[in-house]
Amino acid sequence: MSMYCFQCQEAAGNTGCTVRGVCGKTGETAVLQDLLVYAARGLATVADAIPQAEKKRDDQPLLETGRLILEALFTTVTNVSFDDTRITQTILEVLRHKEGLLAASLQAGTVKDTDLTEAARWNAATPSELLARASQASVMAEEDPDKRALGELAIYGLKGIAAYADHARVLGYEDTDLYREILRLLAAIDRGEASPEIVIATGHAAVTAMALLDRANTETYGNPEITQVELGVRGNPGILISGHDLKDLQELLEQTRGTGVDVYTHGEMLPAHYYPAFKKYSHFVGNYGSSWWAQDREFESFHGPIVMTTNCLTPPKASYKDRIFTTGLVAFPQVAHIPDRSASSPAKDFSRVIELARTCDPPRELETGSITGGFAHAQVTALADKVVEAVKSGAISKFIVMGGCDGRQKGRSYFTDMAKALPPDTVILTAGCAKYRYNKLDLGSIGGIPRVLDAGQCNDSYSLAVIALKLKEAFGLESLEDLPLDFDIAWYEQKAITVLLALLALGFKGVRIGPTLPAFLSPAVAEVLVSTFGLKVTTTVEADLAEIMGAAAGA
DSSP: OOOOBOOSTTOGGGTOBSSSOTTSOOHHHHHHHHHHHHHHHHHHHHHHHSOHHHHHHOHHHHHHHHHHHHHHHHHTSTTSBOOHHHHHHHHHHHHHHHHHHHHHHHHHTSSOGGGOOHHHHOOOSSHHHHHTTHHHHSGGGOOOHHHHHHHHHHHHHHHHHHHHHHHHHHTTOOOHHHHHHHHHHHHHHHTTOOOHHHHHHHHHHHHHHHHHHHHHHHHHHOOOOOEEEEOSOOSSOEEEEESSOHHHHHHHHHHHTTTTOEEEEOGGGGGGGGSGGGTTOTTEEEEOSOOGGGHHHHHHHHOSOEEEOSSOOOOOOTTTGGGEEEETTOBOTTSEEEOOOOSSOSSOOOHHHHHHHTTSOOOOOOOOSEEEEOOOHHHHHHTHHHHHHHHHTTSOOEEEEOOBOOOSOGGGHHHHHHHHHSOTTEEEEEOSGGGGGTTTSOOOEETTEESEEEOOSGGGHHHHHHHHHHHHHHHTOSOGGGSSEEEEEEOOSHHHHHHHHHHHHHTOOOOEEESSOOTTOOHHHHHHHHHHHOOEEOOOHHHHHHHHHHHHHHO
């Protein structure tokens, strides 16, 4: 049993992790995650083989299957689960669900044995039986490097889609057509039918998933507003919440009311401050620290408990392991876990976290000041006339989309240096934790418009696409390529791949990503992305800046 993992930007040597993940996961955890994806592929193949007429008669089985597929794929996203026991339980649950669906379909004659792949036929009841299938489930089981690259590109896009759709599901928003499409795409990959068309179809599904989550967030918590977020600390004990799940934050804020405990955000939870619904909580203090990779230092200095709601967890240090809590799909061995909601408990119970917080010292201050955000599509649309006039007058020469993920590699200083080097008549559009590379720089404003417009979390990259499409309409342009817009995106994990595929599906070309091309791309597949969509990789600030501003000058 050996691992091979190349799904994140920090894959060893930009080739693949073969002994232990750079993320910290063990070889066995990596193998179990492959098995979980393999099991999900088999389930998708069975579900997809059921005739459409039968599937549309009753949505409940589809909802159950779709939710389980979301859980399976989301669990395998980088920095979500390091817990082999929980991953094993999920694999067995997927297999049980698939076997029940398969037995009923075979008996009814709606699915034929000839429709089934090896993954669809596979079943196991014990951990040892699971591991016996490891070689077939490995990402290297597909020997053709181009088929492997196309399949993994689509699967990583589907992993991000699963994350976004699961966030929406938590808020009560689901789309059965999206579930059907996820099943169709995953089944096609399982049958060995991965192709450029499947990859772009995944991008269209990504747009649907992000639009669904945008609606779930804004209809539940209001449209993000321009907001100044404090970076300092107060003298009360605090709880730090990280990840992406806004409902977890809402329930934590409700349960900490009147307790004397303050709540701070970390990492990708920063944009929660932009939503009107959270502004009523006087103990919702501000943001503490920066992006996910700095958590070992920042969590140590926070002093109070930390709640990890989605991915972004790194192996915790002993100095704070006894005060970190996971919840949802996030898990780490021997770390306290907050159980999910249930019929008898419609809200998660954070009482253990609150009790611990009241015994802890206040957080140690890391910095002071504030940062401004809240420039999602509704807010920018409200400023559209001002923005259009600034472009027409020449006050703004170019918009540069610098969203995406942050990471540990020193080469990511490129994005800080690029932000500093961009001329003062340019505006940065951002979403995701890549913003921490430059959102605390004093880059000024243009006619009252900040030079860094933060739309929110990585899923709010949808807002950036909507903004671009609205600008195209406002300028009366025929092509997106005529927009004074350039993409300089950082990637780390699979949700960034989802965003990239969404941009390609929407027709954006010339997207530049970095600090490296994905290791899972074969040379031939990379060339297809370059020749068809103009995909680029970051080089040096000087060279890329000349290209960006050269395009601006020629616009």
